[in-house]
Amino acid sequence: MIKPLRKRHLQIWSMLAILLPVGIISAWLAIPRQAVDKTLQPAHVNALSVILKSYKKPGAEIVNIRISADSSASQLEWINEETVTSPSALIYQKQKDDNSENITDADLIGRIEARGTYYFPLKNESKNNQFHFVIYDIIHHQVIEKINF
Amino acid sequence: MIIEILLVPVGLYLFCGFVFAIAFIVKGVSVIDEGAHGGSIGFRIIIIPGTMVFWPLLLKKWLRAKKQQHD
Amino acid sequence: MSASYQAVGWNKQKKKYDWIIFSFCVVYLIVFIGVTAYVNPDYTFETVLVRSTSTLALLLLHVILSIGPLARINKKFLPLLYNRRHLGVTMFTVALVHASFGIFQFHALGNVNPLVSLFMSNTNYGSLADFPFQALGFFALIIFFLMAITSHDFWLHNLGPKVWKTLHMMVYPAYFLIIMHVMLGVIQYETNPVFVLILGVGSSTLIVLHLIAGTREVKKDNEEFGLKQDGFVMVCGVNDIEDNRAKMFCIDKERIAVFKFERKLFAVNNVCKHQNGPLGEGKIVDGCLTCPWHGYQYLPQNGQSPPPFKEKVSTYDVKVQGQNVWVNPKPYPEGTERKGANF
Known part of the structure; x- marks a missing residue:
């Protein structure tokens, strides 16, 4: 060199x-980062151990209120036996059954669509162990179903 | 589509190089480089690809060497 | 050594090296294909071939690029330098197989010319993640091709050392293109960090080796010599030079090699006429200075290759005063006989 x-x-x-x-x-x-699947609800929600109350509409849904063994947490278990046919179906919880179709004061719990089991945490302690849910179609602005039990 | 337009002259250039290479390894290489005298056939074959690429340079050298021989 | 050209300058040693290179490549490919067939049996044969040849070529390229600085840092690596050319042509051949199968698999099955498809099927030249990395590999392959086809002394002689060396130094940009070809190509979807790590270790090793060897050499070239007298420069002590070996000194523009041979000192230009190899890093074999790169030989007293060869290098005056060696950096015409200096 x-x-x-x-x-x-x-x-x-x-x-x-x-x-x-x-x-x-x-x-x-x-x-590029791999696209992350955003599931509609966390994948690893386990059912709480004790069923407090149950409601069943044959051929449509089974609804359970579940609580933990020490009663510190409560949960809505929604077993959808048929796919929801409305374009949208949101579950709202009301403090009392007021017969109105108004959901402005209600708490949004979650959304259901395909068949399967859904779990949603419940915030509000229910008075008298009475539960009032409204299934609402937010696109058509109409109540699909009211569940009181 | 510049690539398509470029491919044709490149192919043509290499083809001319190949034609030149045949004449060059038979005759020209011994004229411009005395090391080729008595060089093996393998050597002549191995320089073909290079000749196809650098043929204008070798052609110039060959012509110059020929001219010197005449002078 | 202007004897007649042969296709390949084989001797016993080179044949042995070539067998080692060849066997290594074959074993590597067999092992790679075997392991892939076991671990990922659903890969197609083309995919396995594309991947095995690419990794082999990349490995060989790193070995090739490390030989130069290694040989400067430690003389034990010189035999590898001697055989680097064959390693280079082997690497090109493996890379060519990789490119051919790649082009066949991804570009040859449509109705567009595969080479046009190579450049036109992806034109996201502005994006990093979607960059058409195949074009990078293609240009690197063109450089390797030009290097491979000119890897014969005929080309060194007929293109001239300057053009030839410039062409062969294109291996460095080609290396950069290859690294980016890998990083923007397969690494974008084979995202296991191990691959990036291996590549990072490979290129940092090369960078460190080249910087160490390079700084040492440039420092040696810039060495200042204090004592001057009647055109002579004091370079070292007599005992600093080993028998049948040399030391090199860059006094003016180029290095001068001062050899010790049969109780005498001789000085010749350090640059071998063949490929500019460093004569001063060689030793005296059978009474001739022997270039460490390709074994070209010169007589110490006149810088001429022994007949029938015709290479000549410049010679210089040397003298010994006390225990010190003095060299006059004014060169004599190539092949001029000098009587050397007794000590």
């Missing part, structure tokens, strides 16, 4: 010492 060539080698590798890490790291950062 001759002197200018030795110098050229060093220059090239000094440049590569910058370019290679920059190239590798930026290409690494550019790796």
Whole structure:
């Protein structure tokens, strides 16, 4: 090797010492993140152990109020036996059965659609162990079903 | 579609190179490089791809060497 | 050594090296294909071939690029340098198989010219994650192709050392293209960080080796010599040079190799006429200075290759005063006889 060539080698590798890490790291950062499946509800919700109350509409749904063994948490278990045919079906909980179709004061619990078992945590302690739910079609703005038990 | 337009002249260039390479390995190579005298057939074959690429340069060298022989 | 050209300059040692390279490649491919068939039996044969050849070529490229600096750092690696050319052609052949099967698998089955398809099927040149990485590999392959087809002394001689060397230094940009070809290609969906790690270790090793060897060499080239007298420069002590070996000194523009041979000192230009190899890193074999790169030989007293060869290098005056060696950096015409300096 001759002197200018030795110098050229060093220059090239000094440049590569910058370019290679920059190239590798930026290409690494550019790796697209895998699309994450956002499930409608957490996958690992387990049924609480004690069934407090039950309601059944044959051929449509079974509704259970479940609580934990120490009564510290309560849960709505919704077993959908048929797929909901309304474009949307939201479950609202009301404090009392007021016969109105108004849901502005109600708590949104969750959404049901396909057949299967759904679990939703319940916030509000129910007075007298009475439960009032409204299944509401938010697109057509109409009540699909009222459940009081 | 620049690629399509480029491929044709490149192919043509290499084809000319191939035609030149045949003449070059038979005759030209010994004219421009004395190391080729008594060089093996394997050597002549192995320089064909390079000749196809660098043929204008070798052609120039060949013509120059021929001219010198005449002078 | 301007003897007649042969297709491949094989000798016993080179044949042995080539057998090692060949066997390694075959064993590597068999093991890769075997392991893949066991672990991922649903991969097609083309996919396995594309992947096995790509990893093999990448591995060989890293070995090739590390030989240069390794040989400068430790002379034990010189035999590898001697055989680097064959390794390079092997790497190109493996890469060509990879490219051919890749183009066949992804571009040859449509109604568009495969080469056009290679460039036109993905035109996201502005995106990193979707970058048409195959184009990068293609350009690197063109560089490797030009290097492979000119890997014969005929081309070194007829293109001239400057053009030839420039062409072969294109291996560095090609290496960058290959790394990006891998990073923007397979790494974008084979996202196991191990692959990035391996690639990172590979390229940082090369960077470190080249920077160490390069800085050492450039530092040596810039060494200043303090004592000057009648055109002579004091370079070292007599005992600093081993018998039948040399030390190199860059006094003016180029290095001068001062050899110790049969109780005398001789100085010649360090640059071998063949491929600019460093004569001063070689030793004296059968009374001739022997270039460590390809074994070209010169007589120490006149810098001429022994007949029938015709290469010549410049010679210089050397003298010994006390225990110190003095060299006059003014070159004599190539092949000029000098009587050397007794000590």
